[in-house]
Amino acid sequence: MSERETAEPVELAINGVSCVRDGRTLFTQLEYNCPRGTVLQVLGFNGAGKTTLLNALAGLLPCSEGEILWRGHPIRRSRAFTAEVFYLGHQVPVKPSLTVWENLHWLARLRGQAVAAEQGLQALAQVDLDAYHGALCRNLSAGQKRRVALAQLYLSGERLWILDEPFTAIDKEGVARLQDLLQQHAERGGIAVITSHQALELPGLKNLNLSDYQPLDAYDYA
């Protein structure tokens, strides 16, 4: 079989994308193609525009130039895209006044998903929070709160995961588990775009460094 026949089709395409925030171009003419099974780590210094890019990829922020395509269609006009993307920002989305279980249930409902009790407990067990299912989230540590949000990944059927700093406040064992999960997602044909300042150990991990797409006048603040 030829290389062309074995190559996975591109599902997420970033075509000539530029993003401007607060009147400043953060990156320009960004090109990247993600076929099925891609785990892409977006790299760059603080303020390079990693979160901005992830927001654009999730369809939450417009690009000033270029377009983002999901299976050949611009994401901002694709209803199918919304159903296939799971976005986790770097602010943990849990409500302090709800229990761990209630948060998981509520977050799933927001994504149009119903979670059976057993399924939810299994997801919580994957992040070592099953014993805390009745605890109020306000009483959890920072890493435990993030684990509540990460438990959603074990319930997610979405094809594209966009995860902004998912490893923040997560201990070594949790980082290893999340990396395993990302690998399993890729093996199932999923795509994950993540930011992290950590060096990750994932076979086949791709990197996209935003420093390579800075405009020439990036440091001109005059």
Ligand SMILES: Nc1ncnc2c1ncn2[C@@H]1O[C@H](COP(=O)(O)OP(=O)(O)OP(=O)(O)O)[C@@H](O)[C@H]1O
């Ligand atoms: N809500 C906003 N309004 C205006 N400008 C913003 C806003 N959010 C971010 N910016 C600008 O965009 C730049 C890029 O921010 P962004 O959060 O995308 O960077 P980052 O690479 O994710 O940084 P970090 O590594 O610190 O998380 C910032 O330097 C800031 O000037």
